[in-house]
Amino acid sequence: MATHTYELELTWTGDRGTGTSGYRDYDRSVLARSAGRPELELSADRAFHGDRARWNPEVLLVAALSECHLLSFLHVAVTHGVTVVGYEDSPVGTMEQAGLGGHFTRVLLRPTVTVADAAHVDLVPQLHAEAAGACFIAASVNFPVAHEPTTRVAD
Secondary structure (H helix, E strand, O other): OOOOOOOOEEEEOOOOOOOOOOOOOOOOOEEEEOOOOOOEEEOOOHHHOOOOOOEOHHHHHHHHHHHHHHHHHHHHHHHOOOOEEEEEOOOEEEEEEEOOEEEEEEEEEOOEEEEOOHHHHHHHHHHHHHHHHHOOOHHHOOOOEEEOOEEEEOO
16 A cells, blocks of 8 residues: 655735734635646635635635546546547535534536547446546545546547
């Protein structure tokens, strides 16, 4: 078994001069840095007094699940000899809040995959199932990650 470690640095940049003296007295701005990568400007979701122009943890979680499925799908497609020429997703995550806490109840991935050969269309659902089982991120969450895929054939 291989072990992989992922490191980054998070810096809160939201001190407006009085720190966390009150709930509305500080900004939720955060910078994420990781060697060799562009900085990410992060914040809380707007519902939690964050900056809607910045990435928030909830959107990043949905993005991680979507990208993990995409990368797993591409790998599985190659192993089955299926040429994928396009892949888009419009995932939706659902989170329920109760007081200060909350949890995701579901993420729905809605990938649209374009394959080069019409003969492979019937194989695509199997590829999604294999990709779902191979995704490290989906295997790490405690809520369902559902799929509503669409398949197209390139012109």
